[in-house]
Every structure is written in structure tokens, then in C-alpha cells.
Amino acid sequence: MIRRTLELVQEEFRAQEAFNDVARIASFHRQQISPGINDAGRFIYSYLSDAGIQCELLEFPAKKGVTWWSQESFQEWKANDAQLVLLEDGKRETLCAFSEFKTSLIQRSAATPPEGIKTTMVHVENGEDPKSYEDVDVAGKLVFTRGDVARIAKVAVDKFGAAGIVLDNMRELPLVRDRFDLPDARQYQSFWPADGSTHKAFGFMVSPRQGEALRKRFAKQKELSVWAMVGTEFSDGVWVIPTAVIPGESHEEVVAVAHLCHPEQSANDNASGCGTLMETARTLWHLIQEGRLKKPKQSIRFLWVPEMTGSYAFLAANEDRLPDIVAAINLDMVGENQELCGSTFIVERPICALPGFGGDLAAAILGLMIKEVGNLAGTGFYSTFRWTVSPYSGGSDHGIWGDPSVGITCPMLIQWPDKFYHTSEDTIDKVDPRSLKIAGVLTGTYLYTAAYATPGDAAVVAGEAAARFAGEADGQLSVLIDQARKQLAKASGEAEVKEALAKARRSVELRIGFLVDRKKLDISSLKRLVPESSMLAEAQTEAKRVVEESGKFLLAKALRELAVVAGLGDVSQLPPAWQPEQDEAYKKAKSIIPKRVFRGPFSTICKEVPAGFDERVKALWEKYGDRGLPGGQLEYWADGRKTLLDIALLIESETGFYNVDALVEYYGLLVERGVFEA
Numbered sequence: 001m002i003r004r005t006l007e008l009v010q011e012e013f014r015a016q017e018a019f020n021d022v023a024r025i026a027s028f029h030r031q032q033i034s035p036g037i038n039d040a041g042r043f044i045y046s047y048l049s050d051a052g053i054q055c056e057l058l059e060f061p062a063k064k065g066v067t068w069w070s071q072e073s074f075q076e077w078k079a080n081d082a083q084l085v086l087l088e089d090g091k092r093e094t095l096c097a098f099s100e101f102k103t104s105l106i107q108r109s110a111a112t113p114p115e116g117i118k119t120t121m122v123h124v125e126n127g128e129d130p131k132s133y134e135d136v137d138v139a140g141k142l143v144f145t146r147g148d149v150a151r152i153a154k155v156a157v158d159k160f161g162a163a164g165i166v167l168d169n170m171r172e173l174p175l176v177r178d179r180f181d182l183p184d185a186r187q188y189q190s191f192w193p194a195d196g197s198t199h200k201a202f203g204f205m206v207s208p209r210q211g212e213a214l215r216k217r218f219a220k221q222k223e224l225s226v227w228a229m230v231g232t233e234f235s236d237g238v239w240v241i242p243t244a245v246i247p248g249e250s251h252e253e254v255v256a257v258a259h260l261c262h263p264e265q266s267a268n269d270n271a272s273g274c275g276t277l278m279e280t281a282r283t284l285w286h287l288i289q290e291g292r293l294k295k296p297k298q299s300i301r302f303l304w305v306p307e308m309t310g311s312y313a314f315l316a317a318n319e320d321r322l323p324d325i326v327a328a329i330n331l332d333m334v335g336e337n338q339e340l341c342g343s344t345f346i347v348e349r350p351i352c353a354l355p356g357f358g359g360d361l362a363a364a365i366l367g368l369m370i371k372e373v374g375n376l377a378g379t380g381f382y383s384t385f386r387w388t389v390s391p392y393s394g395g396s397d398h399g400i401w402g403d404p405s406v407g408i409t410c411p412m413l414i415q416w417p418d419k420f421y422h423t424s425e426d427t428i429d430k431v432d433p434r435s436l437k438i439a440g441v442l443t444g445t446y447l448y449t450a451a452y453a454t455p456g457d458a459a460v461v462a463g464e465a466a467a468r469f470a471g472e473a474d475g476q477l478s479v480l481i482d483q484a485r486k487q488l489a490k491a492s493g494e495a496e497v498k499e500a501l502a503k504a505r506r507s508v509e510l511r512i513g514f515l516v517d518r519k520k521l522d523i524s525s526l527k528r529l530v531p532e533s534s535m536l537a538e539a540q541t542e543a544k545r546v547v548e549e550s551g552k553f554l555l556a557k558a559l560r561e562l563a564v565v566a567g568l569g570d571v572s573q574l575p576p577a578w579q580p581e582q583d584e585a586y587k588k589a590k591s592i593i594p595k596r597v598f599r600g601p602f603s604t605i606c607k608e609v610p611a612g613f614d615e616r617v618k619a620l621w622e623k624y625g626d627r628g629l630p631g632g633q634l635e636y637w638a639d640g641r642k643t644l645l646d647i648a649l650l651i652e653s654e655t656g657f658y659n660v661d662a663l664v665e666y667y668g669l670l671v672e673r674g675v676f677e678a
């Protein structure tokens with residue numbers, strides 16, 4: 001049934017129509033929450049309504065005082081115009097014009113007086129550090145610098161009275177782009193209500209080329225004359241989420257979600273996900289209407305949301321219906337032309353802390369799709385596009401849907417990395433209709449299979465999960481072996497070498513045990529698709545046996561590789577796995593049972609940050625020399641029953657991070673932040 005569904009969706013999905021939809025969506029300035037994103041939502045609603053699909057525009061208030069779990073609503077923002085002009089040598093040089101590049105304005109900037117302001121711009125090398133302002137008068141002026149928008153605004157505007165900020169940021173992506181690969185692009189940046197500068201600060205983004213030119217000017221003179229004008233408005237309002245439904249036979253649903261927000265022109269992020277979802281909805285509707293696919297058992301819902309904010313609002317508003325959502329899938333940046341963008345098509349698995357079949361179902365469908373071209377003998381097949389299946393990483397709406405407190409298995413489809421990510425050069429010419437079709441066909445097959453699964457479908461997914469387990473688990477273990485090799489290269493003396501090997505052995509043993517246990521739970525979750533089936537039960541039993549045997553093999557393999565890396569003659573020469581000292585932090589962690597305050601992951605978009613909180617978090621990282629503390633996993637694993645020590649072990653097993661001292665201190669900060677109960 002999965003293969004037949006895949007073939008039908010491939011036949012019906014119109015790649016060029018999806019591309020056209022992406023182009024139309026990209027023409028809207030879709031900053032959340034703004035008139036532009038509402039207009040884009042109404043366009044989607046109108047398009048699908050005209051196609052005959054059951055649609056609705058869900059409305060939510062855009063004003064302070066409304067919350068969805070931990071997510072607070074905020075006012076609508078409208079940008080009418082903005083300009084930054086350099087006034088030097090009797091000439092006017094326009095550095096930024098909102099009419100040309102929407103990303104030349106830092107989104108959610110405050111307004112200047114209607115006539116603008118004439119002032120000077122000064123250069124501060126490290127705009128985040130208050131010490132950098134000691135010998136510089138910035139009051140009423142613009143500060144030109146580089147760094148984190150929110151931190152700079154708090155220091156320059158809130159603390160020292162600057163009128164606004166000008167940045168030439170360009171985030172670097174290793175092996176894909178450095179600062180000068182896009183010399184004329186403007187990086188997309190935004191203020192948020194939680195930044196503490198909303199309605200106070202305004203700012204502009206210049207390109208790397210402009211930034212270097214300004215630095216040369218500042219080398220000759222301390223201040224540059226400028227005129228700045230920002231025409232923006234904040235007001236109470238209403239924002240909308242377009243949703244479409246293909247009715248099923250029961251009250252249960254499967255859901256596809258894509259975030260609609262981002263500046264005008266932003267095509268791959270994420271007009272590509274939205275346009276793909278529109279064509280996927282039309283495709284499934286058409287196939288079902290014509291009888292080529294049967295009416296699904298569960299309804300199939302499509303959602304176009306402001307990123308994160310919309311998922312919180314929809315889920316919280318439908319909290320009583322969450323147990324009836326069988327599965328979801330998130331589409332984020334799926335349209336990349338791989339040759340231009342340097343990207344790879346990825347099925348990102350759901351959150352590990354929630355057992356679920358979603359990742360295995362998506363990976364199984366991808367496994368069918370990559371058999372595009374055969375070898376000369378017809379004995380093997382391969383794809384003509386780059387692809388992979390990766391562990392959960394986060395950073396998009398699936399991190400909310402798949403939270404264990406929400407309880408919906410939700411993989412993500414994404415192309416990453418992207419050379420043009422979050423810049424003014426993420427334009428429609430970087431979108432490939434073929435990539436849209438790959439994502440749309442996988443999504444359509446996933447949704448229909450989850451909504452109309454047969455015992456055979458579920459049994460096939462169980463088998464695929466077991467068959468793919470060894471390769472994916474081996475990939476994770478190989479990363480640990482590489483890390484061990486680097487640590488051994490740094491070790492000096494027999495004691496340090498022995499400790500490095502003991503810690504590496506612990507990491508390997510914990511990881512494979514963790515992966516085996518989680519995969520068996522994922523396979524068990526297939527009962528949600530087909531509650532009673534002897535075929536599925538037999539397939540699950542066999543699949544779990546294969547996973548267990550694979551785990552034993554992979555453990556032995558990894559330990560042999562570790563011994564080889566260490567130059568040992570035999571695995572028996574490896575030291576026993578390292579065991580942590582049961583110190584005060586260890587004992588304290590054993591006595592703490594974290595209890596979450598909110599359902600869903602804690603949203604930091606609007607929650608006011610306690611005074612000095614960011615500085616204390618930064619000091620924590622500096623104290624322990626580790627910026628990799630996985631705060632998301634700390635929330636996901638906290639179920640009100642596990643101790644902080646239990647969670648520390650699960651986090652170590654999943655990510656390799658182990659620092660109980662840091663975890664205890666960070667937990668204390670999160671209690672203060674309101675993430676956990678005091």
C-alpha cells in the first residue's frame with residue numbers, strides 16, 4: 001500500500017504549480033505578526049477553497065495579556081518605510097532602503113519621528129560589551145557594530161541612550177559560506193518582545209561590503225553624519241492561521257505543518273515548505289475525490305503557521321484534541337536547488353524522549369524514493385539528489401509538536417545547510433521544483449499512510465526500522481570514535497590516555513544501549529496505527545530481535561575500533577568504562593525531581609527575561625568551558641518522575657554531554673526563569 005500511494009502521489013503532484021505557489025507566497029512580507037503574513041494566509045485560504053478543499057481561517061489575538069502555554073502573544077507590527085542615508089562630503093549615499101530590501105531593516109524596529117532624525121553614527125567594535133562604550137558618547141546617535149541584535153540593543157540603546165543600531169552581521173556556515181561569500185546580502189534579523197527593547201530600538205542591516213567600507217571611513221574619522229527614518233507601527237490586532245482538512249472516517253487526525261513567516265523574497269525559508277504543502281493538499285484531495293485513493297480513516301489536516309508562535313497557539317487552543325492527533329510532519333526549507341545552496345535533503349527524526357513511529361515511516365518512504373537510477377546490471381539503485389536521515393536537532397515547529405508533554409510524533413523535512421539562509425539572497429531563483437516534488441511526495445505518502453495504514457503497512461515500517469537501525473546507529477557511534485581519537489591526540493601521559501579511553505568506552509556503551517531501547521519503543525508505537533494485528537505483532541517481535549542483535553554487533557565493532565584508534569592489540573586491553581564521582585552535585589541531582597510549569601517547550605520569544613539572567617547563563621558557560629549544555633533535552637526528559645540525575649544520564653546517553661555540576665546550576669537558573677517549579 002505504501003508503494004502504491006507513493007506512485008499515485010508522484011503521478012499527481014505538480015512540481016511547477018508548487019514552484020508557482022512558492023513564488024506567490026514569497027511576494028508577501030511575512031514577518032510575524034504583521035499584515036503581510038495575514039495577507040499570505042488569506043491567499044493560501046483562497047487558493048485551496050477554490051480547489052474545493054475544506055478550509056478555515058483560525059483567528060488569534062495579537063495583543064499583550066494572551067498566552068498559549070508559555071508563549072505570550074504580542075502586538076502586530078507594520079512597516080511602511082525605512083531609510084538610512086550617509087551624509088558625507090555634501091553627498092547622499094543610501095545605505096538602506098526598506099523598499100529595496102526588506103531585510104535592510106531590523107524587523108520589529110520602533111519608529112523614528114515621521115521626518116526622521118539627522119544625527120551621527122559611531123563605531124563600537126564590540127557592541128555587546130558595556131566596557132566598549134566607556135570612552136564613546138553614543139547618546140542620540142547610531143551605533144555601528146556587529147553581534148547579537150538583542151544584546152547590542154540592550155547595551156547601546158537601553159543603557160547608553162543610542163538612538164539606534166546599524167549592523168553588518170553575516171552568520172558563517174562552515175564549508176558553505178563565510179562572511180564574504182555573499183558580500184552584498186543583508187542578513188535577516190529581528191527584535192522580539194522578550195529582548196526588552198521593543199518599541200524603543202530601531203536598527204538597520206548593511207551588507208558585508210558596505211560594512212567594510214564603513215570601517216575604512218571610521219579609521220579616518222570618529223563619526224559619520226547620517227539621516228535615518230523608520231516608519232513602523234505597533235497595534236493590537238488579530239492574526240490568522242489558514243488550515244485545510246481532508247475529512248476522514250474518525251475524529252482522529254494526522255497533521256502537516258509549515259511555517260509561513262519570514263521577510264518578503266524569502267523563498268526557501270519557508271515559502272518552499274508552504275507552497276509544497278499547498279500542492280500536497282491539492283494532490284491528496286484530487287486523488288481521494290477521483291477514488292484513486294480511498295477516503296482516509298483519520299482526517300488529514302494542513303497548517304500554515306507563524307513559526308513556533310502558531311504551533312503554540314494552535315496546540316494550546318486544541319488541547320483537548322491532542323490525544324486524537326496520530327502523527328504530524330513539519331516542512332521547513334525543503335525547496336533548495338542543491339547545487340546552488342550546497343544543501344542536503346534531510347529527514348530529521350522526532351524527539352528521542354517521545355517514542356513514535358514518525359521518523360521510521362518518513363525514512364521508509366525516503367528509502368523507496370531514492371531508488372531512482374539503476375546500475376548497468378540492474379542489481380542496484382541510487383538517487384540523483386543528496387539525502388540523509390539524521391537524529392533530532394530542533395530549531396523548528398517539530399520541537400513543539402513532538403515534545404513528550406504534547407505527545408505527537410513529528411519528524412521534519414529540511415534541506416540543510418543553505419548558503420543563502422536568512423539573507424536577502426534567499427530568493428525564488430534558488431528554489432528547485434524537483435526538490436519541492438521530493439518533499440511533497442514524501443509528505444503526501446506519509447500523511448495518507450498514517451491516515452489509512454493497513455497491518456501490512458505497519459509491518460513494513462517495523463521491518464524497515466530494524467533494517468535501517470544498524471546503519472544509523474553506526475553513524476552515531478562513528479562520531480564518538482572520532483571524538484575519542486581527537487581526545488587521545490591531546491592526552492599526555494598514561495593516566496590521561498587511560499581516562500580518555502575509559503570515557504570513550506562509557507560514551508559508546510551508553511549510546512548503543514540508549515539507541516536500542518529507544519528503537520524498540522518506536523517499533524512498539526506502531527500499534528497506534530493498527531491496534532490489533534497478528535501480522536504487525538509478529539513483525540514487531542522480529543524487528544526488536546534484530547535491533548537487539550544489531551546493538552550487540554555494533555557495540556563489539558565500536559570497541560574494536562576504539563582499541564585500534566588507541567593502538568591496542570586487543571579489546572581486552574581497553575580500560576573499564578569511566579564512572580562519575582558521586583560528589584555533592586551528583587547527590588544533589590539525585591534529590592531533585594524537575595517539574596515543568598508549562599506544557600510544551602518553554603518559549604523565550606515573549607517571556608520577560610529576569611534582570612541579569614543572560615549574563616549569568618553566559619558566566620555559567622564560561623565557568624565550565626562548555627556551551628553545549630542541551631537545555632531542550634533537559635525539558636523533554638523532565639516528566640515529573642525522573643530525578644535530575646536520571647535526566648543527566650539520559651542526556652549523556654543521547655548527546656554525549658555529561659557535566660552534573662553545570663546541569664544542577666543550569667536547572668537552578670531555569671527555575672528562576674520559570675521553566676521548572678521552584
